[in-house]
Amino acid sequence: MITGRRRHCAEDPEFGINAGIYRLMLKERNITGIDIVTPNNMRKFAERALAKEEAFADFYFDRAPHPYELVASTFKANLGVNELTFAGGLRNEPLRLADGETVPIPCIADAEIVLEGEILPEGWVHPEGPFS
Amino acid sequence: MGGLHMNPRVRIKAIMHRKDAMYYALQMPWENIWMSAPIYEAAARRVLFEAGVRRNAISVTPGGCCHWHIVASIKKAPGDGKNAILALLSIADIKRVTIVDDDIDVFDPVDVEWAVATLRASRPRCAHCS
Numbered sequence: 001m002i003t004g005r006r007r008h009c010a011e012d013p014e015f016g017i018n019a020g021i022y023r024l025m026l027k028e029r030n031i032t033g034i035d036i037v038t039p040n041n042m043r044k045f046a047e048r049a050l051a052k053e054e055a056f057a058d059f060y061f062d063r064a065p066h067p068y069e070l071v072a073s074t075f076k077a078n079l080g081v082n083e084l085t086f087a088g089g090l091r092n093e094p095l096r097l098a099d100g101e102t103v104p105i106p107c108i109a110d111a112e113i114v115l116e117g118e119i120l121p122e123g124w125v126h127p128e129g130p131f132s
Numbered sequence: 133m134g135g136l137h138m139n140p141r142v143r144i145k146a147i148m149h150r151k152d153a154m155y156y157a158l159q160m161p162w163e164n165i166w167m168s169a170p171i172y173e174a175a176a177r178r179v180l181f182e183a184g185v186r187r188n189a190i191s192v193t194p195g196g197c198c199h200w201h202i203v204a205s206i207k208k209a210p211g212d213g214k215n216a217i218l219a220l221l222s223i224a225d226i227k228r229v230t231i232v233d234d235d236i237d238v239f240d241p242v243d244v245e246w247a248v249a250t251l252r253a254s255r256p257r258c259a260h261c262s
Binding site for chain 2: 039117
């Protein structure tokens, strides 16, 4: 299980970037689950991509440098508002970003570990959990 | 939360890391909840403002995982207790709301329980709503 202290970002062509915190359960090499059962913007983005049968670009970064990014990602901003902007607000200076390698979304430049990936266009068909 | 979930899968395409990168594993369940409190306290502050309720203090309680339960003390006017409860329950994920007078310390569970137990608001209209 990969969870906590890790922000996920995803980009929707219409609504822009969303940041949140979601659980990944390692299933096999390079394949994990993602717990997006409850209503949230990441689920909405994934549903919109699935409707178009597109793999959904997505990325994760572990161990970002400060709790500011964690607090900002926890905030449930309205659709269309990038939660990471609040991290810059909390720190009172812009958040440093770097280009992704395989996805067209920036990651936090000072992160310790970055995972890039995509939600596969299969739908909500794989059992996961139960979680505590 | 709860039982078996049905979810999509993710394919990892790239992993990047610093030299001697640090992976920080959480000590569940407590360590990840503290930072949730200010987020919900901010939401509570916003909805109480929009409901026109004068808040005194807001606590998103550790016993509620800093996520599910809110205790708020208000400078009440007639009807404010009910309005505060309904406003706070409109926040996503909130399961339980407790509204107390502004002389109660919302950060002291004993003080809050005393206020609920003695039903200082009024007996037929309990100050505690689930």
